Amino acid sequence: MAAYIAKRLLAAIPVLLGLSVIVFLIMAMIPGDPATAILGSYATPENVEKLNRDLGLDKSLPQQYLIWLGNIVQGDFGRSYALNRPVLDEVLERFSATLILAGTALILCTVFGLLAGIVSAVRQFGWTDRIVTFFVLIGISIPSFFLGLLLILFFAVQLRWFPASGMFAIYGGGDLPDLLYHLVLPATTLAAVATGVVARLTRTSMLEVLRQDYIRTARAKGLSERKVIYVHALKAAMVSVVPVIGLQAGFVLGGAVYIETVFQWPGIGAMLVKAISTRDLLLVQGGVLFVAAAYVFVNLVADVIQSMLDPRLKT
């Protein structure tokens, strides 16, 4: 197992490098001269040239990349000029808020997606199945930012059960119950789509697995139907569900952009949106790299879990 994990970790390195190349290239594609953008259009040519040299923009693209990568490996993501603080500090601070939100949403979508999928496969064509299918359809069709607004309207404005925005109460907040209280609406919203996807896939995989010969063998052994479904079929179905849960991590991390904006959650997604409109590109770059790396890591975990479930993959 340890050898397998080590192998997967090594395999993640080229992926991370690839991500950095793509992020670097996207940022290099930016039309116009960054120095002019930073200094404003009234800057003197000497100042522009000096800044270009300071930023290393007079070098070739591959050289620029290597210098840039070298800095990043040392933890130097540059300075956010809008916030006037190191990008890394800002990103780390924001990232923890996003992890809390996205992590909760991922747990919610896994638990509820699996439950709904299993129930609807077991009660195929029954009422439970229809109800689950109906909600799944709504879940995967409703824009998450719209769902967020609806939940705010209903649960925050009408019923006043939960706060409409923020991560902590402004006065007297800051403890765990306060955090959870603020987390309910955004995490539910963020989890909605992913729950639909997981439920759908779980249902299909369960139905597919239940038709396999080894399920007939399990029944022929005289196992109870509970064991057949929740041990034999579920374990086999999980092999194809786990990587999809890994993919949902990407969805949840990306979807945080909307949800953090709607609920004013102080995470990396809201930061990115703001940074894009203020053209604070180093901040965008740092934020994107961080979230993408987190996504690679989650998928790695999903891979390892999958190989633990299915011994045939461990080669």
Add this chain to the structure above:
Amino acid sequence: MTAQTVDTAVPAKEKARRPTAWQLLMNNKLAAAGFYVISAIVLIALLSPILPLPDPNATAPADRLKPIFSEGHLLGTDQLGRDLLARLIWGTRVSLLVGVSASLIAAFFGSLIGLVAGYAGGRSDNLIMRGIDMLMAFPYILLALAIVAALGPGLLNALYAIAIVNIPFFARNVRGITLGLSRREFVDAARLSGKSHVAIVLTEILPNVLPIIVITMSTTVGWMILETAGLSFLGLGAQPPQADLGSMLGQGRSLLFTNPMVSIIPGIMVFLIVMSINLLGDGVRDALDPRLRAGALSRPMAVTRIDRRSVPEPAKGDDDAALVVAELETSFETTRGPEPAVKGISFHVRKGECLGLIGESGSGKSVTALSLLGLVASPPGVITNGSARIEGRGVLGLSESEISSFRGGKVSYVFQDPLTTLHPLFTIGDQVAEAVRAHQPASRSDAYAKAVELLKTVRIPDPEARASAYPHELSGGQRQRVGIAMALANDPDIIIADEPTTALDVTVQAEILRLLQVLREERGLALLFITHDFGVVAEICDRVAVMRFGEIVEAGDTATVLGNPQHDYTKRLIACVPKPGQGRAFLDAVRKLPARDKGARRT
């Protein structure tokens, strides 16, 4: 899998011809509903220039924030007094246009990349697909954000960003199919006929790839509309005064607490568009891909459904037999009604006796075996008549828990092809131990010890170590032994062996047969042995019943049947066992026998 809840059974009157893809699509009620809704929306959006609508951008500060159903403003007005209905329709037009354009761009470039990679193969394929995988390693929305960040906010830039992040989906799907196609004979033929690569890709491969492109488009266009709306919502897409649904929603958000309708109305529209496209997309996928046809995946129940016309008593003299089957009929539900696969057969097996049930594939012998303890997959299987008695007790029609106590207890099964019949994700020790625990009050460790013991009984070398192996780590013969060990776990009185040696080579087959013989003699169990090989029957069976098209055509002592076969079919089956030096005569003997009945089904 929404579409699967819908009954798409083809009406009986259409049985003569296969329904077209369009008919399949329209038979799917949800997909049809999606089609009508999206068609209506698209039509209204297309007609917006000629509809009698006020100018969507005309501000009227006096009329600001009118409620819905106001006079002259059906959906009210926004904070600048602009008519919401007009803005909604024009915004829908923009959103649809952007979504569809993004989807076309993504489909074009993605398919192009997929076609080139799949057709070229080798290193260029590897290189291209690595790049695509890199793009897919990003969270989808994040990549779009990064692109918008670089290009700057704006509707067109949002469109490019969404198109780019969707290219990998098309590239991957198309490349997979193309790779398969470019190795096919008709492509080789085109190459040999001197066609250029471009011509081959365009005329030979592209037509075959089109369905995949259509399926991918129909499943991604909804997302693309959603994501462009999302970017606009964040203020990164459409810039004022231009408005799409997303930016309407985004701007309305500031009025959420006072005038929620301003944002709810465009939100509902996005939802309607995406949902109807999703429904239609599911329908298109199901119609074009028959494997996923709605209803094709239905869950087999724990026990075969039973709907018997009669429950016959066993024939006289059979009362003391271990297993008595009378007039058993098992059918499969089809669109044309139930079709019997086993047509009223009767037989018995005494203690210590081996009955061979022989016939070719599709003769109904496996269905017979599975019917005895309700293991025929249901739906579509139904037991429509007859009875099965085990030690005098009728087992068909018992409750699920009662029948479970027979399964693997008094009666156990050994199946063909142990690679698919053993669970791939559990060790063989665990699987055998589980069979023990299903019927005996043993602790986990006791059951495991018993499992190792059983593995030893079936002569698996080094059973202690092998017990922790997974099925894929064993040879075919060893897997079959595991299947037998599992069957022996609870000292059964009857073993039903369904072609247990068919997947094995001859020497292993002989060993397995010897093992079964020894066990039968040692434990005095009744053996129902299903095979298509008279050689095997001659070796181990006391009596034999010959099945064809779901009926027993001849039965008797093995020696009698072998020595003096009455039925033509029996003679042919016997002739199928080749003898050395037989030469051409063998081929004459196994020549096709005229079918008496229309084709039988597979078991």
